[in-house]
Amino acid sequence: MRRLITLGLGAAAVIAAARYLDRDKLNRAKGALAKATPSMPGSHRLEDADDVTLARKVETEIFRPADAPKGQVSVDVQDGVAYLRGVVADQAWIERLGDGAKKVDGVKDVKNLLHRPGTPAPSA
Numbered sequence: 001m002r003r004l005i006t007l008g009l010g011a012a013a014v015i016a017a018a019r020y021l022d023r024d025k026l027n028r029a030k031g032a033l034a035k036a037t038p039s040m041p042g043s044h045r046l047e048d049a050d051d052v053t054l055a056r057k058v059e060t061e062i063f064r065p066a067d068a069p070k071g072q073v074s075v076d077v078q079d080g081v082a083y084l085r086g087v088v089a090d091q092a093w094i095e096r097l098g099d100g101a102k103k104v105d106g107v108k109d110v111k112n113l114l115h116r117p118g119t120p121a122p123s124a
């Protein structure tokens with residue numbers, strides 16, 4: 001049964017395959033499925049999922065204007081703190097992006113590490 005699970009078959013497919021086996025094997029298959037589900041590829045810890053979701057919300061908000069410097073800025077969220085990194089030509093955009101990130105619901109703090117070309121990046 002674990003082999004079926006590691007092959008990426010869904011719960012319904014595993015249980016359907018196990019129905020052709022005896023009851024004891026069916027119960028073992030269900031138990032193996034329950035144990036394997038949290039560690040299957042693609043699963044994330046709840047905190048990671050929240051930070052990833054929050055990063056996408058920040059990106060959606062700050063890159064909403066068509067002329068926003070999307071290609072020069074990366075957004076990362078760790079424990080609810082948004083980190084903005086990159087090189088932006090206009091100081092007004094640096095401030096605007098930082099202020100926009102602060103307004104996103106769920107963001108605890110913003111570390112604006114954006115800087116202009118030819119200037120050193122601020123330290124975190």
